[in-house]
Amino acid sequence: MVYGENTDEYAKPEVGGSKGGKQPTTVDGQWLEPLTLLSVVAGITTRVRLGTNILLASLRRPVVLAKTLSTLDVLSDGRVDLGVGVGWQREEYDAAGLSFDGRGKLLDHTLSVLQTLWTEKRASFKDGYLEFDAIHQMPKPRQSGGVPIWVSGTTNKLVARRIVQFGSGWIPWGDSAVDITTGIAQMRDLVEAAGGTLDGKAIVGNLRPVKATTGGVDLAATMAAVPEFVAAGVTDCRMPINVSDDASEAFDTYSATVEAFRAATT
Secondary structure, eight states, X not given: OOOOSOGGGGXXXXXXXXTTOOOSSOTTOOOOOHHHHXXXXXXXXXXXXXXXXXXXXXXXXXXHHHHHHHHHHXXXXXOEXXXXXXXXXXXXXXXXXXXXXXXXXXXXXXXXXXXXXXXXXXXXEESSSOEEEEEOOOSOOXXXXXXXXXXXXXXXXXXXXXHHHHOXXXXXXXXHHHSHHHHHHHHHHHHHHTTOOOTTOEEEEEOOOOBOTTSSBOHHHHGGGHHHHHHHTOOXXXXXXXXXXXXXXXXXXXXXXXXXXXXXXX
């Protein structure tokens, strides 16, 4: 939602950052509100899935967020995935009048409300944050069971428990994303210890673009990591792409990237 000026915190795992990480823009970077942006993308596409990676869901009032996501899922004909995490910057929570230290519990509360409203026709809910009884929120998401929730985080018991309780997928973070093979193996054990399984759940792997000697990205070299990801259990790959402002050139870049990915998976 907002940025404070302490972007160095991004590199501190102890507050939720990633070791050695760097905030990709300055504090004045042009970060668009994701659900508004996905609504635009939904209107000009028919097949691509629409996801957040990640949304700080606990910064938003859960009843309103449930309605927004349900609406987007209906308008996109069931193409939405909700990636969520707790975040790393205290200022975002301060600006929203919320507790940074309590952000994990607040996220659990938010996800509980979302799933209640998405799955119950006559919904009732009560916890330490919110209480309502016999309310109706329509339309429901197009996808059975509600919008799939992909939980982001490092390999730890809290994230594992959140995956078991809410998750359709896992978005690794920090060291877990750097060494994806080890990260998945560790998370699999933690999820099983929490009474669940990673089997059948989506897992995201981060592809790191390899620079070509002629400039730009060497797509073949970048995609060389894909077979290892697949063998480890990765189901979806994420890759940052810089494209031209020219629509035709941007389309060519996206097309070449997709073709390189397909070649690496066949």
